[in-house]
Amino acid sequence: MESELLDAEDYASVRRATQTLSTRYHGVLTLNARMEAWAEFVTDVEEGFDTMWAWEFSHDVADRDWLHDAWPILTERVRRHRQAELDALDERFRMVTAPVKLFGAGQSPMTGQARWWRYRYPLKVTGDPAEQLPPTWSPAPTHVE
Secondary structure, three states: OOOOOOOHHHHHHHHHHHHHHHOOOOOOOOHHHHHHHHHHHHHHHHHOEEHHHHHHHHHHOHHHHHHHHHOOOOOHHHHHHHHHHHHHHHHHHHHOEEEOOOOOOOOOOOOOOOOHHHHEEEOEEEOOOOOOOOOOOOOOOEEOO
16 A cells, blocks of 8 residues: 555645544654553563562553543544554553453453553563562463563
C-alpha cells in the first residue's frame, strides 16, 4: 500500500487530540510521543517489569489509555497511518502479559473490555523476588535476571 500524505486537517486532528486530552492526562504530549511511550513501556514489559514498580503497573498504561481516547478524535487517515503500528505494539503487549484473575474466578471477565490492557499483568519480572506483587497477578510472573 502506498503511503498517504497527511494534510492540514489531519495535523489539526492530532493537535485537537493533544489539547483535548492534556488536562485528563496531565500533560501535553503529541501522538508521536504517546506512541513512543507505549512502545517503550511494551519493551520494558518484554524485558521484565521491575517488581519495585508492580503497584504502579496500572498507572504505566496511561499512554495506551491516551491513544484509546485520542483515536476517535483523529482523522481516518491518521488512524489508518498509525493503526498497524499500534496493533503490533498491542500484540507484543498481549504476548508478554496475562489477563488478571479476580479472586475465585477461573478466567478474567475483563479480557474482552475496551481497555483490555488495564486488565493484564507482566509474565516476566525483575527485581527482588521477595517483593509483594498484586494478588491479581496469578499465577505469579517468572523472575528473570
